[in-house]
Amino acid sequence: MTLPFSVGMSLSCQENDNSVPAPDDEEPQTIEYLKEGPYPMGAALNMNALRNKEIYRNTVIREFSSITAENAMKMGSISRGRGQYFWDDADYLVNFAQEHGIRVHGHALIWYKQSSTAMPDWVKNFQGTKEDWKLIMKEYITDVMTRYKGKINSWDVVNEAIKDDGTFRTAEECIWTRNIGAPEYIDWAFQCAHEADPDALLFYNDYGHEYSAAKRAAVNHLVEGMLERGIPIHGVGLQVHTHVNRPVSDIRTAIITAAQTGLKVHVSELDVAVNKDSKADIVYTDELKQQQYDRYKTAAKAMSDLPKEQQHGITMWGVGDQDSFMYKNPDWPLPFDVNYKRKRAYEGLVDGFY
């Protein structure tokens, strides 16, 4: 692969950003690293690799303008009891970002999942009235957001509240629905977040927009309802954990539909699996690499086509293939290989920028 990439600056980009003087004629714009793209480009980070693996850390510094904690800012990672916190990992990530001028997107304050990183035991076992549950949610959100005020300016406030059929997770499935009610717990979480840090951009994050029309409609319906109720919400996060067996156009449809809310759009957890069915004998062929390229390019292009003020950026769910939570499938879903070399997928992102 030859670098740097040369990409033609198209009219749509100039239209989107009037502050940038029009380049002379067809003067190509050179993108040497993803962070030079037209909107923030990010990755979810693993704390162990960030602390101990030099090539990983250097790749992040060189390529990205935004980072998300893959697990370190989830409630199960931070909360050790009511009013008790483990800040080491989240602090480390925030300090790293500040040192290198990288944005941090906070992920995720409230999530239904009950795994140990997602939810601490004391919350799973908590007993109390609806008001008590609202209070523990408020305390948690306030403490975390206050600590990082001015350092983390955007947060996934609620993650995955809606199922693929467009309905809210039920009382059986979600502790917050059970004890507070939906969408009331969602409204409450956003109100608490806004009170804790009025300058922070608040996102509703979910998956499946690219394959479920019901999910897309339900998310937009939720957002519109929140805006009508005066709830502060500023963005929609689309995870887009996708794979090559789905039509490329789905990714664009997901991004365009989310943008219809008028809010910011974040492709928040992008990866493109090539081995959805976990075949042990899969070969990572050039054809699969090209199919990944198409999907990365489509995501980058669809983000580019949004109005500038709606582009929160694209975050990949990992840096190199080996860091991906689906690597052992086996799979190779990310833009960098196991040695942090750029892949065809990386070129897709760059080619989609303009």
Ligand code: XIL
């Ligand atoms: C995943 C992490 O990548 C894993 O390491 C962890 O074991 C489970 O969570 N949607 C989300 C992310 O919002 O937080 C999830 O991250 C992936 C799916």
